[in-house]
Amino acid sequence: MTSPRMIQIASGKGGVGKTWLSVTLAEALAAMHRNVLLFDGDLGLANVDVQLGLSPALDLGSVIAGRAQIEEAITTYEIPSVAGATGGVKFDVLAGKSGSGVLSALTRSEIASIARALTRLSERYAHVVTDLAAGLDQSVMTLCTPGSTTLVVVTDEPTSLTDAYAFIKLMSLQDAQADIRVVVNFANDRDHAWRTYSALTNACKTFLGINPPLAGFIPRDDLVRDAIRHQSPILFRHPQAKASEAVRKLARELLVPLPQAAPQGALRRGA
């Protein structure tokens, strides 16, 4: 398996740090000199642009309204370097329509056409990172394009675990070959992360016959909140933060092919 081109960040439940991970993963991949597009797929409540402090003149709403081609709605976001205002890495952003809710009324065929347009766009990029909406409704599942790598963000809260499980179940039913991986957020430590991951994957193994691997975990880190509040990329504002290092590690490992020989029972259906 080569490094994933289409990367979707999902969660089932809202409020688990999905958008933050999407933004930060895009930054981390861009910092590794990868050509990245960050797409705000949370059509009902887009806020990638808010986290980045962007005010794009054109966005997905402009495309849907017929005022722009999808390529024209792409904004380049340049991360300033730690040392100064220039020389930073950059990545492209296709923003939603922040706070308007206008995109939540799209029909499934319109969403499917967005997914197709995104697939076409992906040919120009090494990676397209999509921030999917929370929930399991059709707009989320329609944006899940076949062949993508889906990172399911989960925390130790029971509601997060059950919603992440429901998402994985629907995703695997929609695409039996789906590449689904788990990211544990707000982990107190490695053991805590592993317990959370194991709880989710034990259920997946028993009930679904699949064993999604752990892509990584993000430690609980107050500096994340600080970066979000300042609408500033954490990799720039707090490059040494534990969460920054965790996302960089996640990005590095995403580029490494998954081992072919899976553990016993892994990725096996119908067990």
Next chain:
Amino acid sequence: MRLRTFIATDMAEAMQHVRRELGPDAIIVSSFVNDAGDMEVTAAIEGRAQSSAPERPASLPDIEASLEQMLRDRLRAQSSPRHREYAAEAQPAAPVHSGMAFDETLIASALDAQAVPASLRDALVAAASALGHDDALAALAHAFEVRFTFEPVPLHPQSPVMLVGLPGSGKTVTMAKLAANALIGGGAVDLITTDVARAGAAVQSEAYGKLLDTSVRPAANLDELSLLLDGRAETRNAKTCFIDTTSINPFDRSEFAALKRLTGGARLAANVEPLLVLSAAGDALVLSEAAAEFAQLGVRRLIATQLDIARRLGAILTAADRNGLALAQLSVTPYLARGLASMNPLVCARLILGTHEKHAEPQTAAV
């Protein structure tokens, strides 16, 4: 999946809690000794709380009986001052309880009885199962919410609505029903028909117009239609406008091209929305292919008719699903007044399971 965490002094006690609360099929997904020294066990069970005797209907539902029940419900609701708002009808109902326990086999059988294709049936059953409802009706309604879009035509749509469809699908009577709803809702209507050449069409339109106490203005072609639409704009005519069209065979290129010119021109002239009227009494594959053609005209939602003949929703659901069309309304009675019901996830689930949420009977206090 149900997930419960139990805290006990030791594993044995925790397991007792697990078995008692979740039953013997529960699995342990996590166990560890927490900071307080207690055993913390998280257990999961797929599906619902155990039910020793799932409540099954005696037989699969009779869709006609469901339509009658739906009409009775609508009339009852409309007789209540609290429920007169048409808009409220378009909203999915609050969480429901039908008393029918969730059972995958039951839902699959009910979908089979509706001639829902296996792939769509499996997807709906999977979605119903994934969401953890105990109640079959609530689970299936939620699955419909996940899989389909529901966009009922509002009582007074801002832009004119143009009804398109196959021959015999019931476009003209559907226009009359939409107009009747608008009139009952306190608005005025402006009815136009481009179906002027067909034998008997004028008489039919005139008869419906008479019943609604309004005239139906003819437009023989796009130019005449554009003039009428321009006239509406110039006079700031705010009446709710519905436009009936000549039925076409969408696989006949010349007929399709003619309708494409008409819908395209009408959209440019007054942002007219083409709306598909689709009879449920047809083959799922044929209806899907036809709906795909109509979708090319910019159709994004459909009204289902003739369910009383088809007695099955399978073909309509297939056509909507394969073409990404939203479900708007369905015809519940041949009568014009209140002849259309808004579709929503609960309506679909009720039609398929033949069940209804339990209403609390009004209580009268004795004095």
